[in-house]
Amino acid sequence: GDSVTQMEGPVTLSEEAFLTINCTYTATGYPSLFWYVQYPGEGLQLLLKATKADDKGSNKGFEATYRKETTSFHLEKGSVQVSDSAVYFCALSAHNTDKLIFGTGTRLQVFP
Amino acid sequence: NAGVTQTPKFRILKIGQSMTLQCTQDMNHNYMYWYRQDPGMGLKLIYYSVGAGITDKGEVPNGYNVSRSTTEDFPLRLELAAPSQTSVYFCASSQGGTPEETQYFGPGTRLLVL
Numbered sequence: 001g002d003s004v005t006q007m008e009g010p011v012t013l014s015e016e017a018f019l020t021i022n023c024t025y026t027a028t029g030y031p032s033l034f035w036y037v038q039y040p041g042e043g044l045q046l047l048l049k050a051t052k053a054d055d056k057g058s059n060k061g062f063e064a065t066y067r068k069e070t071t072s073f074h075l076e077k078g079s080v081q082v083s084d085s086a087v088y089f090c091a092l093s094a095h096n097t098d099k100l101i102f103g104t105g106t107r108l109q110v111f112p
Numbered sequence: 113n114a115g116v117t118q119t120p121k122f123r124i125l126k127i128g129q130s131m132t133l134q135c136t137q138d139m140n141h142n143y144m145y146w147y148r149q150d151p152g153m154g155l156k157l158i159y160y161s162v163g164a165g166i167t168d169k170g171e172v173p174n175g176y177n178v179s180r181s182t183t184e185d186f187p188l189r190l191e192l193a194a195p196s197q198t199s200v201y202f203c204a205s206s207q208g209g210t211p212e213e214t215q216y217f218g219p220g221t222r223l224l225v226l
Contacts, residue, residue: 043116096211098206104152
């Protein structure tokens with residue numbers, strides 16, 4: 001079945017460091033891909049998404065590119081801030097369905 | 113615009129007790145979802161609804177029931193609480209249920225079954 005694999009956390013960085021969180025997926029057809037973020041004590045909120053191959057989603061300085069050839073959707077940010085500390089979830093919704101399948105989440109901790 | 117609201121925020125149940133987790137959205141979304149999030153795991157879909165009066169099972173429906181009598185409300189019922197149901201529960205909604213649709217999440221209900 002469809003699945004999402006994320007790198008395990010926690011990822012610990014100093015402020016202004018470069019961030020990469022890896023995400024790969026397995027799916028039939030052409031899924032839509034998402035990154036959701038969960039700040040402490042809150043629900044998930046959409047960070048960015050991409051709906052077809054080679055699309056790049058971006059928001060708040062974060063970017064991810066839909067790579068069909070490597071079945072990946074890695075999250076990147078050039079310079080992280082303390083306020084980016086959160087849990088990041090990669091997710092997909094398979095072709096012809098609205099059901100989200102989530103990865104296990106990656107905790108990011110950014111220190112001043 | 114409150115978005116998706118959930119009550120209660122936190123609850124402790126004894127084994128065998130029952131309770132209802134409430135979820136309300138004010139965005140006039142047709143689709144609503146219940147997920148559970150276990151420690152160190154991603155979210156798993158429990159039940160979903162594509163409109164008032166229509167519900168269907170997700171990946172982990174056992175031990176739960178839902179109803180959808182209005183567009184706004186989608187309560188989740190636990191009939192006989194078990195320790196395995198200790199989790200954080202999230203309700204979500206979306207407009208059209210298409211693959212590229214954004215889901216909007218509530219703040220969650222933390223449930224502890226002892």
